[in-house]
Amino acid sequence: MKVSGLSIGYARRPVIKDLTLAPFKPGTLTALVGPNAAGKSTLLRGLAGLQRASGEIHLGDTNLLRLSLPEYSRHVGYMPQSLPQRVALTVYEAMLSALRTSQGLTSSTEARQIAMTTLERLGIADLAMRGLDELSGGQRQLASLAQAIARKPAVLLLDEPTSALDLAHQHRVMSAVQELGVERGTITIVVLHDIALACRWCERILVLSPRGLAADAAPSKAITPETLASVYGIEARVERCSRGFVQVMVDGIVCDRDF
Numbered sequence: 001m002k003v004s005g006l007s008i009g010y011a012r013r014p015v016i017k018d019l020t021l022a023p024f025k026p027g028t029l030t031a032l033v034g035p036n037a038a039g040k041s042t043l044l045r046g047l048a049g050l051q052r053a054s055g056e057i058h059l060g061d062t063n064l065l066r067l068s069l070p071e072y073s074r075h076v077g078y079m080p081q082s083l084p085q086r087v088a089l090t091v092y093e094a095m096l097s098a099l100r101t102s103q104g105l106t107s108s109t110e111a112r113q114i115a116m117t118t119l120e121r122l123g124i125a126d127l128a129m130r131g132l133d134e135l136s137g138g139q140r141q142l143a144s145l146a147q148a149i150a151r152k153p154a155v156l157l158l159d160e161p162t163s164a165l166d167l168a169h170q171h172r173v174m175s176a177v178q179e180l181g182v183e184r185g186t187i188t189i190v191v192l193h194d195i196a197l198a199c200r201w202c203e204r205i206l207v208l209s210p211r212g213l214a215a216d217a218a219p220s221k222a223i224t225p226e227t228l229a230s231v232y233g234i235e236a237r238v239e240r241c242s243r244g245f246v247q248v249m250v251d252g253i254v255c256d257r258d259f
């Protein structure tokens, strides 16, 4: 996927301005991080075809921005930050409904199999017959993620999919998303606030600030003391643990962000 000259905004307030990114390769997992109100959700919704955008988003030879929303959503799956409330469906029924709308699959053996396999993959098969409105916040987040994953889109956009999850589930989810992405060749972009989680699982990190893109690189290049100071206004050390993963140790708040 190639993004070039992308601009997204609301009424007269531009949020993403003329953004061009290096191509996203199939099977890769990218984190989109940055402070509150930097525009992460806006960018994700623009990439998902849900927010008016100008510029180009190419998937192969297709400029996605020229497609109708139903065509667009066949290529691109999106999990929003806030989940729908009061849905009178079981987890399993919601999965079948998602498969029906995105892939035209009815309650066939294939749809049932995809639904159950996905729930098992995320470790929530035991929730299949539970009503969505009787789940905990974390369980609802996992159920919503299962719906997005089951559609097997070429591009999967997840907006803070781990915000309601405990430590073990955060890592289980990131591991499953990474594994499935490699298996299926999915381009996955995930909004995260947890820099450690992003550095542990993602091979590429986009750091967005209200001024624009501050970094787009591998964790060790994107997450530096300089970037953390200018984008978040914090003083931090960045080191590698014995297994090579980037670790951030926050020493203080400097508050002289560059915006």
Ligand SMILES: Nc1ncnc2c1ncn2[C@@H]1O[C@H](COP(=O)(O)OP(=O)(O)OP(=O)(O)O)[C@@H](O)[C@H]1O
Binding pocket: 010, 013, 015, 034, 035, 036, 037, 038, 039, 040, 041, 042, 043
């Ligand atoms: N529907 C909307 N109408 C007008 N402005 C909006 C709308 N949604 C978001 N904004 C504004 O766009 C800017 C970016 O918001 P966005 O939700 O994309 O940030 P974010 O980086 O995802 O933040 P957070 O980490 O807090 O979720 C903010 O200034 C916000 O107030």
